Amino acid sequence: MARRIVYSGKNNQDDSLVVGNHGPVQIVIKGDFYINGLVYCPKHRLQIYIKGNGRLALRGICKKIDIIRVNGNCVIDLEALKLSELELEELKGHTELIIGNIKQIRKGNIDEEVLSINSSNKVHYTAASETIISTSAL
Numbered sequence: 001m002a003r004r005i006v007y008s009g010k011n012n013q014d015d016s017l018v019v020g021n022h023g024p025v026q027i028v029i030k031g032d033f034y035i036n037g038l039v040y041c042p043k044h045r046l047q048i049y050i051k052g053n054g055r056l057a058l059r060g061i062c063k064k065i066d067i068i069r070v071n072g073n074c075v076i077d078l079e080a081l082k083l084s085e086l087e088l089e090e091l092k093g094h095t096e097l098i099i100g101n102i103k104q105i106r107k108g109n110i111d112e113e114v115l116s117i118n119s120s121n122k123v124h125y126t127a128a129s130e131t132i133i134s135t136s137a138l
Contacts, residue, residue: 002026002047007033012054019046019060029056033074039081050074070095078102 002024007014009031017037019025026047029035033054039046041062048065050056053073059080066087067076073093078086079100086099089108099105 004028007031007035017058027056029054048076050076067091067097 003022004026005017005019006028007030008028012029012031012033012035014034015036017027017035019027019037019039019041021041021043024045024047025041026049029048029050029052031052033050033052033056035055036057037059039058039060039062041060043063045064045066046062048056048067048070050067050070051072055075055077057075057077057080061082063083064085064087065078065081065083066089069090070076071092072095075096075098077098079098081100083099083102085104085106086102087106087108088097088110091110093111
């Protein structure tokens with residue numbers, strides 16, 4: 001069973017989110033948010049659910065992140081996070097995803113007009129690109 005971290009309501013601001021290596025974790029965000037955090041999960045999965053507007057910035061190391069559902073106007077900054085795999089399942093609204101050191105990206109149900117993916121090496125992918133993108137060259 002995954003641990004669950006929930007942010008709900010208006011003006012969620014947290015500059016001290018820490019996710020440790022204690023099993024799988026779900027981060028659920030509902031409302032307006034500005035969240036920065038440190039992740040250390042080299043053996044586990046992190047799942048993210050967002051419904052709202054704002055910015056989520058994570059740094060550290062994680063085996064796999066599943067962005068299950070995003071609906072709203074938000075920026076997800078994973079540039080300072082080392083990942084083996086990133087899976088994008090359902091993304092709606094205007095979402096900007098900034099990535100860094102990621103080996104593989106898997107894409108699911110993504111609206112073509114709403115997602116931009118920017119790597120730290122200034123490579124730009126859109127939702128109309130391939131289903132699986134290998135970013136090992138980044």
